[in-house]
Structure formats: structure tokens, C-alpha cells
Amino acid sequence: MKKDMISAERKSKLLKFCKSVGIKFKNIELLEQAFHHRSLTNEIKSAKNNERLEFLGDSVLGMVTASYLYKSLENPEGDLAKIKSQVVSEKTLAPIALSLHINSLLLMGHGEQMSGGQTKPAILADCMEAIIGAYYLDQGYKAAEKYVLSFIIPEVEKTVSNGLKDFKTQLQERFQKYSKQTPRYQLISKTGPDHDQTFEVSVQLGDKTFGPAKGKTKKEAEQLAAQIALQKYDFTSI
Template sequence: MELTKKRKKQLSEFCDRVRISFNNLEHLDQAFHHRSLTNEAHGVKNNERLEFLGDSVLGMVTASYLYTKLDNPEGDLAKIKSVVVSEKALAPVALKFGIDKLLLLGHGEEMSGGRTKPAILADCMEAIIGAYYLEAGYKAAEKYVLSFIAPAVNEVVSNGVKDFKTQLQEKFQKKTKMCPAYELIAKTGPDHDQTFKVSVHLGDKTFGPVSAKSKKEAEQLAAKLALDKYSF
């Protein structure tokens, strides 16, 4: 799949935004290819193998960072690691990085809101890590991973292992004496495979919408997005 000038520009801008570098942008581009695209486009590789690799690199970098920086017992380290590398934690980072705009999806997945599905966003995050590891090696991949994992670890340590809605409510109430307001924007799909689109309002500011397979999960993701972007 030959890259257009527009696509090359988008990928280059992404690299600049997250401070990584690729000599061959086609390698990076593959990280954005969801399997639904390869089901519809003959000969196009998807990002699942890169995701497999990136998941391992992400886990190793995170475990090493936790071991080096914290003196907590193994149980605490495992709990913190599970939070910061989770789908719920990675998906808002992907949105912050603009990954949703670069995803290449099949028509069916596109129509069902796949561009903002947490699982697809988190998988793409891991695929990018895998691609960058192959491109630039472990130390470069480690630096990229720590750019978003280190702040996430610090947040979990300072707040305790609390869910994002709880963290947002505590911070927003402390600042304004008001509560966050969650709004269900849309509910689509059949009963067995629904997608929920939710926004959260902090006073006159709105964050989202974000999509997930349950209303509860969508609210958590909206809360995480607000935590990342609101000035407390």
C-alpha cells in the first residue's frame, strides 16, 4: 500500500508530536492498519503482529521502571502495572496523541464507531511501540513508552489505585464544589453488540465524546480524557 503525500505528511506530523522518528514511514503506517481493513483490502498487512511485539516491550519497560523507581512489594507493583498498561489507560493517551485520526479501518468497523473504541486504540498504541522498537531499538522505544507511562505511574502513586471517575470527581469537587456531569450522546448497534458514546461536562467545558462497549466503560474513558486535559 503505497503512501500518498497526504498520508506521509500526517505520519510525519504524528512523529513530531510524540517525538519519535522513522526512516521508513511505511513501517509506522502498518501500525495503524486494523484487521478490519485487511479483511476488505487484498494484500494489506494489519497491525496484529506489531501489537503482539509492542505489548511485550510495553510490559518490560513498565515493569523495569516500576522496579527501579518504587520500593513497593511485588503485589503493589503488579497492581500499578495492570492499571497503567490497561486498555482504559492507553485509549485516552491514544486520543491525546491523535491516533484515532490516523487509524485505517474497514468500512464496517468505521461505521460502527471503531475509530474511538478503546480496544482498537489501545491495540494501535501497542503496535506503534512494536514498530518503533523494530525501527530504532529498545532504548528509543523505552524513551517513547516512558513519555506516557511515567506520568501515569506518578498519577496512580499519588492518587492510589482509584478509578478515573472517582479521581475526576474528587479533583473537580475540590476545585469547584461541583460534580462532573456525564452525558450519553449515542447508543448504537444491536443489543448483543452495542457501542456507547459518552461526554463529560466540567462546568462549561466538555470532554469527549468517547466510545466503548458499555456505558460504564465509556464514562471511565471520558473521565480519563478530562483528567488529562482539564487544568486543576
């Protein structure tokens, strides 16, 4: 993208973003490209989209995160893989993008914008990776690593403190280990209007039933039922 294609107002916004996240670009056009969703090129043929930068940034993000986990945690490989998959996921990256106001700088085609593209998790996460790719090209690995760690370390700490496995996963792994069977969940009831439903679920381990537990979604009720079973079931008695 040529320099004269970036307006003074747009450049000011990009520089403000850089300052807010603690990064510097020699080639501001690279950063600008990172904010170009592919739908933009459908309307402006001369505009480059951010897909190639996203591809590169995804690899840099993965490398930085894997290296940090290896150096900072003594967990086995399986745990490190689970942590990595959580912290570099769309579910994690999209809220970070919103907190950095990346959505306000995204440029996309009219149709995508009208459908709420600037707040779609997949688009936000992809843009985060594109920015990493652009920064890596502009400033090198060490600078990109510092930027990535600024938001990945808190997510790693959060993931570790919250536990690596949800209650359903823990219950399934423990029950299968002792019995070679899987827990069976049963929806007991579903009450309330469509916009405010309550689900009641129980879980059966062999001939024993635990719950029911209530939740605002079926998934939440299943998690709570699994938590009850984990607390009350004597797995060594199988």
C-alpha cells in the same frame, strides 16, 4: 507495504504525528502498518494489519513499565503488579491514544469505521501497542523505552498518588483479615429517570450497617458506602 502505496498526503500526516510525539522512523511503512486495523485487510487484501506489531509492542510496553517500576519504587511485588496492570491497561492507553490523535490516523474497514471503530477503547489501545512494536523494530529498545516512558511515567505517578486500591477492595481486605467474612452491599433505592438515576446503597459488616451512600451508578454508591465504613468501623474490635 511498498513505498508507492503511501500517498504524499498520508506520509505528511505520519511525519506530523512523529514530530508531535517526538519519534523518528527510518521505515515509515512500519508506522503506517501500525495504524492498519485487521478489518482493513478484509477489504484490501494487500494491506498488512497491525496485529503482529501489537503483539510485539505489548511485550515491549510491559518490559519498559516493569523495569521503570522496579527501579523507581520500593513497593513490594504485589503493589508493583497492581500499578503495572493499571497503567498498561486499555482503560489507560485509550485516552492517551485520543490525546495523541491516533484515532484520526487509524485505517479500518468500512463496517468497522461506520460502527465507531476509531473511538473504540480496545482498538485505540491495540494501536498504541502496535506503534510501540513498530518503533522498537525501527529504532531499537532504547528509543522505544524513551517513547513509552514519556506517557507511562505520568500515569504511574497518577496511580500512586490516587492510591493503589479502591475503597471496596480496601474494605474487603481489611474486614476479611479480622473476621473471615465479606462485606455485604444492599441497594436501598433507585430513583429518577433512566438517563439520570440515583442509587442509594448501604454496606453491612457483620451486625453493623454503614451508609447509605448515594451515587449516579450502583458501583459509585457502593464505593462511597465502603469509604464511610472504612472511616467509621473499628476493625480491631472484631
